[in-house]
Amino acid sequence: MATEHVSHIKPYSPQFGVMIPLGFQKFLRTCVIYQLFRFIAINIRMTVLILKSHH
Amino acid sequence: MAKIVIMGGGVSGHTAASFLNKWLGKEHEVIVVTPNSQWNWIPSNIWVGVGEMSKEDVVFPLAPVYEKVGIDYRQAKAISIHPEGKQDDDAPYITIEYTNQEKAGQKDEITYDYLINATGPKLNFDATPGLGNGQGQMGEHTVSVCTADHAIHANHELEKCIEKMKAGERQKFLIGTGHGMCTCQGAAFEYIFNIEHKLKERDVRDMADITYISNESFLGDFGMGGIHFNMGGYATSSKVFAESLYTERGMDWIIGAHVNKVEAGKAHYELLDGSTGEQEFDFAMLIPPFAGVGLKVYAKDGSDITDTIIAPNGFMKVDADYTAKPYEEWRASDWPKTLQNQTYKNMFAIGIAFAPPHLISKPMQSPNGTAINPTPPRTGMPSAMMGKAVAQSIVDMIKGAEEPTHTASMSEMGAACVASAGKGLFSGTAAAMTVYPIVPDFEKYPGVGRDMNGTSGELGLAAHWVKHILHHLFLWKAKLKPGWTLIPE
Ligand SMILES: Cc1cc2nc3c(=O)[nH]c(=O)nc-3n(C[C@H](O)[C@H](O)[C@H](O)COP(=O)(O)OP(=O)(O)OC[C@H]3O[C@@H](n4cnc5c(N)ncnc54)[C@H](O)[C@@H]3O)c2cc1C
Numbered sequence: 001m002a003t004e005h006v007s008h009i010k011p012y013s014p015q016f017g018v019m020i021p022l023g024f025q026k027f028l029r030t031c032v033i034y035q036l037f038r039f040i041a042i043n044i045r046m047t048v049l050i051l052k053s054h055h
Numbered sequence: 056m057a058k059i060v061i062m063g064g065g066v067s068g069h070t071a072a073s074f075l076n077k078w079l080g081k082e083h084e085v086i087v088v089t090p091n092s093q094w095n096w097i098p099s100n101i102w103v104g105v106g107e108m109s110k111e112d113v114v115f116p117l118a119p120v121y122e123k124v125g126i127d128y129r130q131a132k133a134i135s136i137h138p139e140g141k142q143d144d145d146a147p148y149i150t151i152e153y154t155n156q157e158k159a160g161q162k163d164e165i166t167y168d169y170l171i172n173a174t175g176p177k178l179n180f181d182a183t184p185g186l187g188n189g190q191g192q193m194g195e196h197t198v199s200v201c202t203a204d205h206a207i208h209a210n211h212e213l214e215k216c217i218e219k220m221k222a223g224e225r226q227k228f229l230i231g232t233g234h235g236m237c238t239c240q241g242a243a244f245e246y247i248f249n250i251e252h253k254l255k256e257r258d259v260r261d262m263a264d265i266t267y268i269s270n271e272s273f274l275g276d277f278g279m280g281g282i283h284f285n286m287g288g289y290a291t292s293s294k295v296f297a298e299s300l301y302t303e304r305g306m307d308w309i310i311g312a313h314v315n316k317v318e319a320g321k322a323h324y325e326l327l328d329g330s331t332g333e334q335e336f337d338f339a340m341l342i343p344p345f346a347g348v349g350l351k352v353y354a355k356d357g358s359d360i361t362d363t364i365i366a367p368n369g370f371m372k373v374d375a376d377y378t379a380k381p382y383e384e385w386r387a388s389d390w391p392k393t394l395q396n397q398t399y400k401n402m403f404a405i406g407i408a409f410a411p412p413h414l415i416s417k418p419m420q421s422p423n424g425t426a427i428n429p430t431p432p433r434t435g436m437p438s439a440m441m442g443k444a445v446a447q448s449i450v451d452m453i454k455g456a457e458e459p460t461h462t463a464s465m466s467e468m469g470a471a472c473v474a475s476a477g478k479g480l481f482s483g484t485a486a487a488m489t490v491y492p493i494v495p496d497f498e499k500y501p502g503v504g505r506d507m508n509g510t511s512g513e514l515g516l517a518a519h520w521v522k523h524i525l526h527h528l529f530l531w532k533a534k535l536k537p538g539w540t541l542i543p544e
Contacts, residue, residue, distance in 0.1 A: 008305050015302040019295055029484050029515040038517035042487050046471045046521075049489050049509055050543045053440060053468035 057083045057453045060149060060167040062133040062350075064089030064117060066097070066435050067406030068173030070442030070544060073535055076126050078450045086165060090132040090154040092116055094533055095203050098435060099526050101242065103206035104340070105213065105249045107478040110203045113530075120535055130155040131163070132348075133174065136364070138399040139355035140166075147401070169449050172371045172404040173442065176345035178202075179234075185317030186233045186341060196317050197233065197339040200246055209340055213250065216338045220259035226337040229322060231268035233341030235313025235427040238278050240269055241434065241472055243342050244297070248476035250340075251304050252483065266334060267301065267308040268341075270427050272327060272419055274298050274308050278429030280416045282490050283503040284512035290503060293488075296512050300486065309334065311419070313427045314341060329422035345407060345430070347371070364398060368430075371404035372396060375412040382417050387466035387496035389413065393459035394445050403445045403459075406438035415494055435529075436470045437463070437493060439544035466494035469509055473522040480523070487511075487518030 005022050009015050028034050059075055061068045064087045076085045093114040102108040121128035131151040138147045146166040153161045178201050180187030180194060188194045198209035216226045230247040232240060247267050254260040267274075275281055275297030282293040301308055311327035322334045322341070347369020352361045366372055375391040389412040396402040404410070415431045441463040448459035469491030477483030489511050495504020532542040 005303075009302065014308070015298075018298040018302040020299060020302055030481070032481070032516065035516040035520075038513065038515055039520055042513070042517055042521055045489055045509075045511060047543075049469040049471055049491055052491060052509065053436075 057168040058086065058166065059083065059169045059171070059449060060086045060088065060165055061171045061173055062088050062149065063173035063175055063406075063408065064091075064094065064128075065173060065175045065406065065438075067175075067408070067438040067442040068171065069094060069533060070439040071171050071173060071405060071446045072126055073124070073539070074443050074446035075449060076124055077540065078446065079453070081125065083453065084127060086127040086129065086167075087117075087121065088129045088131050088133050088149070088151050088165065089117070090130065092118065092130055092155065093203075094120075096526065096530050096533065097201070100200045100203055100206040101245050101249055101475065102478055103203055104198075104200040104209040104246060105253045106210040107249075110207055114203050115530070115534060120533075124535055129153070129163075129165070131158075133350060134162075135351040135353060136170065136402070137353050137355075138170075138364075138402060141357075142355065147399070168401060169452070170402045171445060171449075172350070172402070172408045173406050174348040174350065175407045177348045177369065178343045179346040180343040182236075182344045182346075183234045183314055183317060183341075186314070186343060193343070194317065196319050197341050199343065200242060200340060201342070212338055213253070216263075217254070217257050217259055219337070220254075220262035221257075223262075225262050225264070227335055228263055228265045229268055229334055229336035229339040229341070230265070231309075231312075231341060232270045232429075233314045233317065234344040235270045235315075235325075235425055236430055237270050237342050237344045238430040238432050239342050239345070240271055240277050240429060241432065241474060243267070243269065243340070244277075245474040245476075246340055247306065248300070248304070248474065251306060252477035256477070256482075265304075265306040267306060268312050268314065268322065268324065268334060269308070269310055270313060270429050272311050272416070272428065274301065274310055276416050276429060278414075278416055278432045279490065279493065280495060280504070282488065282510060282512070283505060283507070284488070284510055285507045286512060290507055291512075293512065296486075300514070311427055313421070313425050315425075317341070325421055325423065325425055325427070327419055327421050327427050347408065347410075364396065364402075366410035368410065370410035371402075371408055373404050373409045375410065377410070377412055380413075385413055387464075387492070387494055387498065390464050390466040390494050392462035392464040392467075393448060394441055394463065395448075395459050403449070405441035405445050405463075407433045409433075409441075431465075431494075433465070434470055434472065436544060437465055437468055440468055443544055464494075466492050466496055468492060473518050473525065475519055475522045477519075478523075480520070481516065483519045484515055485518035485522050486514050487521060
């Protein structure tokens, strides 16, 4: 149930106005196949960043 | 033959020394003066602080590494700089005091042709009463993860809390910054997630109240005025990103806080709105503010010229624009490029040791006049890049270049930050953030000041794997093992 991810939030608390990940987002974070693709993406991103930063 | 002296063998100084030694060969002399016998990969202290790594995993002895490559290593701390030499000798020199057992307390002088100041921060615990012990060290009420030994102590205290929770006693955790002028929020950010992960792993999370306290004016400022990430096709503020992470984990936050006093089990603070408060804790890790290490500078006649070379915060002035001006007039071009001191051109300052021209975050103060704003972070990647760029410039200057040939401005370079939460290969996740440039350039990137193609943030296992790999790669590189030059800074 998606509500389990938000059940600890109190109405009108500072946490009430915040973006909270639900089940599918959380699943993706530890889904090895999806994360393998993300791993490649992060490495590419960091390589580009390093290349841009050297002067 | 040129003689290059590097004060400080941490991230930036060790990088500069290693490249200088490689590029200059045996013809020239590279000397490193640094007080600790062991090199510490500081980012992994976080894992030591939750018992996931031992001290041995994050440190290694420097002497054999320097001996292997022919760098002259002095286990000592630099005390003073004499850029004009002395009355009867024009050769610039520094004075040092040995810290190794055999020579402890002995003083010496080392002349130089080029000097690099890479002395990093003094952990200024005493800036907050009760955070320090009044003698420059950490006090007894809180813990820290700034050194490997501090992190071991932190884990020890954490274990005590876990035992109490297992015995049914609720515990309060307070993690964050211990003063209104702290930097390094990233370390506190990473540590709080590791604590939370650890408590879950040990089945005591429901017995813990975890609170983050910080001098940032909003969660996710990070001393960089916040970051807008390209996330899912939205330019998303790091405030949204950070608040989401804390909320998901049921952690509270106190923001815009200057911790002004720490007692046993209690931190007192003032907020940006001028109100005051207290937060009780059973376990507190509060990052101290950073200052320069207290180097003195003397002219040829022995007069003290520290004020002309060193800024009031103790960091060394370089080619930045230090003119005092309001936030609205700050420019990316204020930030130093070559890291060269403008009075003595054979002197450079890199990493945390250089004096920033101003904050990156908007300056703020409470109605009582208390400054509450993060000071600029100078993290590992830019520190190492500065080390390499200055090494390249010095090599070229030795070969005849009039001016430094390489630049490493924080307004023209990016940073990658990977903040872990747990260490297991399939259980831990991490936040991977890239930001370009570190100092926002509102002229080049109007609106959010950053290139939306180079600025991103995401959470997951992949970032965690990156963090693992970086730990091993950077230690490999620092040990100057085969292929170390192929590993980027
Ligand atoms: C807990 C923690 C976690 C962090 N995590 C990350 C991270 O994940 N990613 C990241 O990019 N950055 C991280 N950082 C920041 C990173 O560690 C620093 O940016 C980096 O170490 C700065 O390099 P530096 O060379 O300026 O200073 P340091 O690495 O601190 O080196 C300074 C050196 O100078 C020596 N020294 C001090 N006084 C003297 C003296 N008088 N004479 C000679 N030598 C002296 C010191 O002993 C030290 O060896 C973290 C910092 C902390 C505290």
